[in-house]
Amino acid sequence: MVASKILADAYFRCGLQVQAFPAFGMERRGAPVAAFVRASREPVRQRGEIADPNAVIVLDKAILDMVDVTKGLAPGGIVLLNHTLKPGEVDLGAGVKVAMVDATGIAVRHGIGTSLAPIVNTVILGAFARLDPFLDEASILAAVADGVPSKVQSNLAAAKEAFAGLKAE
Numbered sequence: 001m002v003a004s005k006i007l008a009d010a011y012f013r014c015g016l017q018v019q020a021f022p023a024f025g026m027e028r029r030g031a032p033v034a035a036f037v038r039a040s041r042e043p044v045r046q047r048g049e050i051a052d053p054n055a056v057i058v059l060d061k062a063i064l065d066m067v068d069v070t071k072g073l074a075p076g077g078i079v080l081l082n083h084t085l086k087p088g089e090v091d092l093g094a095g096v097k098v099a100m101v102d103a104t105g106i107a108v109r110h111g112i113g114t115s116l117a118p119i120v121n122t123v124i125l126g127a128f129a130r131l132d133p134f135l136d137e138a139s140i141l142a143a144v145a146d147g148v149p150s151k152v153q154s155n156l157a158a159a160k161e162a163f164a165g166l167k168a169e
Contacts, residue, residue: 002147003057003121004035007128009143010135011039019044039134057128058082059103059120070096078168080128082120087167099168101127106165110158112151122148126159127166137163 001022008020016039023034036053038044055078056069063069069079070092079092082103090098103120113119122144129140140163141156148155 001033001035003059003125004037006122006140006143006147007037007125008039009147010125010129010139011037013139013142014134014136016040016134017042017044019047021047023049053077055080055128055132057124059124064090064092078131080124080131082124097168099127099131099166101162101166103127103162106158106161110151110154110161112154112158122155123158123162126162129159130163130166131168 004020004022008018011018019038021036023036036050038046038050052072052074054074056073057080058064058069059082061081061083070077073079073096075095076097078097078099080099080101081090083090083100084102084105085100087098087100090100092098101124103123104118106123107113107118107120108115112123125140125144129135129137137160141159144155144159145152
């Protein structure tokens, strides 16, 4: 949820109209959470889950075993995955571009969260800013600086490292 708010802020800083909202399962606590961000040059009037996303960000590779993250993905869509693998080592189907960043490792190195429970949201957004043509590094960093409750400098450094270290097909 925090990541979607920061991402929406970054898009807004780039001059886009935005909407961000989470979608919880019935369990609410402990269940995977999906968060959606709509960004457009035109006013955002559709208020609901995104059925055909251009990009999907996966914070934990284990989600791939539970959910088809490519369902409805637009042709040529991108899946950004938090993992140490190389993009060619994960096959998500024809036409799906895969990008990787070791957000967990970066978060641990920068002391964001703990080694057992690293917080990867700002890290992965740094990498995503490099993938999305509507974003830039300055916008995501400004949104991170305003959106994190603590360890601002660590989060900024981690987002910069992810921006620089993104691996994409």
